[in-house]
Amino acid sequence: MRALNKVRILALAVSLIWFPTLASAVAPVAVFPLQELGEGRNDANLPFTRILTERLTESGNKVIGLDTVISFMANNRIRILGRLDTFNISRVRNELGAAFILLGVVSQRKERPEPTFALTLSLVRTSDARTVWSYVGSVSTGEDRRVLGIGEPQSTEELQPLLLKEIREQWPWRIINEVQQSGSINIESVLVEPRNVRPGDEVRCRVRLRRNWFVDHAPRIFFKADKQLYPAVLSGDGSTYEGSWIAGEDNGRFPVALVLQWPLYGRTESTLLGSYMVDGTKPLLEVELPGVKMLGGIPVFPQQLVIAPHLLVRKVLSRWRLAFYYESGNLAGDMNGEGSLPKHFIWSGNGNYGRLEDGVYKVEVEVWDLAGNSAKDSKIVELNRSLPKVDLAVDQNDEGMVVDLAVPEGKVPLSSWRMEMWTKEGKILTQSEGKELPAKIGIKLPDSVEGKKQEIRGVLVLEDILGNRVRQKVEDLLPKLEKKAKEKAKEKADEKKPEGISESWVDEF
Amino acid sequence: MNFKSLLATKLLKRSYRNSIILLCGVLFSGCASGQLPLQQQLTPLPAGPICRIAVLPFLNDSDYPLADAIVGKVFAAQLQASGDYQVSQEGNVLNIYQQLHLLPGVAPSLEQFQIIADRVNAQLLITGIVLEMQEDRGEHGTVNPLLVEEIQIRDGRNGEVLWTTFHRRQGTDYKKTMHFGTIHTVTGLSRQMAEEIINLWLDKGLAPCNE
Numbered sequence: 001m002r003a004l005n006k007v008r009i010l011a012l013a014v015s016l017i018w019f020p021t022l023a024s025a026v027a028p029v030a031v032f033p034l035q036e037l038g039e040g041r042n043d044a045n046l047p048f049t050r051i052l053t054e055r056l057t058e059s060g061n062k063v064i065g066l067d068t069v070i071s072f073m074a075n076n077r078i079r080i081l082g083r084l085d086t087f088n089i090s091r092v093r094n095e096l097g098a099a100f101i102l103l104g105v106v107s108q109r110k111e112r113p114e115p116t117f118a119l120t121l122s123l124v125r126t127s128d129a130r131t132v133w134s135y136v137g138s139v140s141t142g143e144d145r146r147v148l149g150i151g152e153p154q155s156t157e158e159l160q161p162l163l164l165k166e167i168r169e170q171w172p173w174r175i176i177n178e179v180q181q182s183g184s185i186n187i188e189s190v191l192v193e194p195r196n197v198r199p200g201d202e203v204r205c206r207v208r209l210r211r212n213w214f215v216d217h218a219p220r221i222f223f224k225a226d227k228q229l230y231p232a233v234l235s236g237d238g239s240t241y242e243g244s245w246i247a248g249e250d251n252g253r254f255p256v257a258l259v260l261q262w263p264l265y266g267r268t269e270s271t272l273l274g275s276y277m278v279d280g281t282k283p284l285l286e287v288e289l290p291g292v293k294m295l296g297g298i299p300v301f302p303q304q305l306v307i308a309p310h311l312l313v314r315k316v317l318s319r320w321r322l323a324f325y326y327e328s329g330n331l332a333g334d335m336n337g338e339g340s341l342p343k344h345f346i347w348s349g350n351g352n353y354g355r356l357e358d359g360v361y362k363v364e365v366e367v368w369d370l371a372g373n374s375a376k377d378s379k380i381v382e383l384n385r386s387l388p389k390v391d392l393a394v395d396q397n398d399e400g401m402v403v404d405l406a407v408p409e410g411k412v413p414l415s416s417w418r419m420e421m422w423t424k425e426g427k428i429l430t431q432s433e434g435k436e437l438p439a440k441i442g443i444k445l446p447d448s449v450e451g452k453k454q455e456i457r458g459v460l461v462l463e464d465i466l467g468n469r470v471r472q473k474v475e476d477l478l479p480k481l482e483k484k485a486k487e488k489a490k491e492k493a494d495e496k497k498p499e500g501i502s503e504s505w506v507d508e509f
Numbered sequence: 510m511n512f513k514s515l516l517a518t519k520l521l522k523r524s525y526r527n528s529i530i531l532l533c534g535v536l537f538s539g540c541a542s543g544q545l546p547l548q549q550q551l552t553p554l555p556a557g558p559i560c561r562i563a564v565l566p567f568l569n570d571s572d573y574p575l576a577d578a579i580v581g582k583v584f585a586a587q588l589q590a591s592g593d594y595q596v597s598q599e600g601n602v603l604n605i606y607q608q609l610h611l612l613p614g615v616a617p618s619l620e621q622f623q624i625i626a627d628r629v630n631a632q633l634l635i636t637g638i639v640l641e642m643q644e645d646r647g648e649h650g651t652v653n654p655l656l657v658e659e660i661q662i663r664d665g666r667n668g669e670v671l672w673t674t675f676h677r678r679q680g681t682d683y684k685k686t687m688h689f690g691t692i693h694t695v696t697g698l699s700r701q702m703a704e705e706i707i708n709l710w711l712d713k714g715l716a717p718c719n720e
Contacts, residue, residue: 037575082582085600107579107696113644114652118696120582122589124598131596134586138697142651 027099027179029056030064030092032073034119035082036106044081045106048119048160055164056102059171064096068265072096075217075264086129093126094213095262097269099179100125100132108138109156116140117159123172125179133172137163185260185271186210188239192256192274196318196370197247199280204244205256207232207273211239219260224270226254247278254278279371284312287365287377290344293466295412298360300382301349302466308344309365309377317341318370324351325362332356341367349383358383387470388414388462390437394480396488400445401481405460406438412464421458421474429456445478453478546676546706548713554671555632555664560718563597563631563665564588565622566606568614571657573642573695577614580639580658580699587703588635592717597629605629622668633671634663642695647681654695655679660706662715674709676702 031053036045050066057063076091078084082105084092092098101124108118118138125132139162141153153159188208197203205223213219221232223243232241241258248254254277259270288308292299299305307322320341323334333351347363349356361383366376389411393404403421407414418433423446432441446454458474564585569577582599589596605628609621616636617625626634640657647653656679662672680692683701692698711717 037578041575041578080600080603083599083603085604086598088600089598105578105582107582108694113646113650114693116652116694118694120586120696122586129598131589131598134590136583136586136696136700138694138700140652140693140697142647142649142691142693143697 026060026062026176028062028064028097029100029102029123029176030069030072030096030098031056031066031102032069032084032104033066033081034104034106036109038109042079042081045109048106051160052102052104052164052167055168056171059168061171061176064098065266068096068267071265084124089124089126089129091214091217095217096265096267098126100176111156114140114142115154115156115159117156117163119163121167123175125175127179132175135167135170137166139163185258185269186212187258187271187273190258190273192276194276194371195274196277196279196372198371198373199247199249199251199278201247201372202244203247203256203276204242205232205273206240206242207258208240217262217264219262219269222259222261223273224257224259225276229259232258247276249280251278251280277371279369279373282373283315283317283367283369283375285365285367285375285377286310286312287363287379289363289379289381292381295382295384295465298380298382300384300412300466302383302385302468303348305347305349305363305381305383306344307347307363307365307379309341309367311341311367315369318368318372320368321366323364323366324356325364327360327362329362332361341365349385356383358385384412384466385468386412387468388412388464389470390414390417390460390462392460392474394477394484396481396485397442400443401477403441403443403477404438405441412466412468414462415465415467416463418461419458419474421456421477424455424457429458545678546674546702546709548672548674548709550672550713552664552669552671554662554715555666558716558719559632560595561597561629561631562588562594562633562635563602563626563629564599564635565602565617565625566613567637567639567658568616569639571639571642573639573644576639576642576695577637579696580642580656580703581637583696583699584635584637584660584703584706587700587707591704591707592711592715594718597631601629617668619668622663623666626663626665626668631665634665634668636661636663641677644695645679647691647693651691652693653680654692654698656695656698656702658702662710672710672713674706676706678702678705 031049033044033046034049036043053063053066072092072095076088078088082103084101084103089101092101102121103124104119104121106119108116110116116138121135122131123133124130139159141159153162186209188210191206193204203225221241222229223232225245226248228245230243230245232243234241253275255275256273257270258273259268261268286309288310289299290306290308292301292305317340319336319338321334321336322345324332324347326332359382360380362378362380364376364378366374368374389408391406391408395402395404403419405417405419414437416433416435417437419441420431421429421443423429427446429446430441430443448454455476456478457476459471460474461471463469564581567577567581585596585599588594602625605625609617609624611617611621622634637658637660640659641655643655645653645655657677659673659675661670663669664671678698678701680698684691692701
């Protein structure tokens, strides 16, 4: 029970807090000047109409001002009070935006012989021109007699509050709350473009309206953005309004509203159409080449290059471009994409027209955000697909022979090498390996078999620092060794000749 | 002033209403001593639900200025409130009166009733005559209003009278104890009498609109 009471108190508090909001959301009521049946059929009782309007407003109704209604009547030449035809009811709905019209007649208002005040009210729903609520009230001093006559009303002015109280008690809140606030803005289609712009870019808006006002009472139409009004121009089709403006310097999201103004009635209606984002900041882009080997201060890759672009500040992208340029600056290849960047690209050294030669290239990534701000970053890389190579020299020494391994000049350094040599019969002569070159490997030559030297064969496995790996056979080294020995012997023989004497010169001489 | 003497006065005062009042006399003389309002059903109501009703301007046969306007507006309001009927907008009805060159105080012909009903798309037409309206002096300087009226329900298809109801009241008829209950205004009396007539109609078979 206590919990139930708490809930009730909470509900009451919430309803009290929200009452003004709820009240402002009710459908608007246009109170027309009350007709007074006095001397004639078409007198007006404006003072009581104003009081009635005020009381209805105080009780939470959204009431269209009496001055606005009178302007409307003047503009539409409505001279008869107390009633409206369907055509004018429709006009009230379209031009004043009223969901209901309160019409009424003060049927009696006289001081003698007995102060009397009486009226009839009709609430007309403008959407279907149907009277949805009626009220007939009358009061006289004779009907409001009180004990000992204390506080009895003495005049029609003092009787009016009694009727106002009764009207307030009988006011059809349920019917009014059932009706959604009607507006004159009936949108068929709307387009705000572009949705993302840079400062200074043009923003365009186009809206197609189902016009429900009369041509002679057409409103002035504007687009409102960033607290500014921009006129909407009616296009040839008679129902599409277009406008454009320049986006301001400030970054941020700016709502766009459609504003309809009827200066004649001092009435303005607006509705939100959409929004656009102004963004003047460029994306912050950085390109990395993870895992790439540096050689001579430049990234070198043999087969595949991993290109990892990163946005330093997270941002939605509209498109991107990856391009490769020759050292000369000419385009070698490119590709484009929409939306976000891939986590990484893998470049296999191909261009727009196929496989590219080894060489130096520029890798460039460019991105555009939704507003069109662009940023790019690039890296210089070298494509090097050449296989590892060593210079192999053979020399003879006392024990056998020495194999001299060295990396030719300009080649990529090796990360490892391995050499194995064996005789024709399969006897291992050497198994050497290392990480650096040059290196000398001594090999003890096998004994001759039946006076004939045995063949020596082997394999050399090389891997450079880029990961290129090659395995090459080493042919019989003995012929090389013999050739080398002959060359050496010849050189020795040449050394015994006197110095400074050229054979050729002597012959010629 | 009783009903019969009122009729007699009327017969002398208004020559062009003679036929109507005579009809009333004939219709209600047999039950004048019965309870008011007095109703005569000449023809049954059209079959099917009835929602669209037009209240035409009432005629004023009394000396009270604008009695027709007071009673007519009050009756239309009570009719809308009582049965939730779709009562045609008075503005629409009067536009047609203008187009038909019908002057105030002149009853339309049957053909014109038919045109009006067709134009406002009404199934039934309500017409009325204020036979008498006056504000007599009551006790302690108060007003004792009197109203005599006759209301007709007409068929929108041909304008003919289906039901006719006669009613007569004065403010003191509603007096309960001391001065309590007495009605002091013609508007209040019109409302009370309209309510009684409509309740009678509802009792007699006029169904409320459910649309």
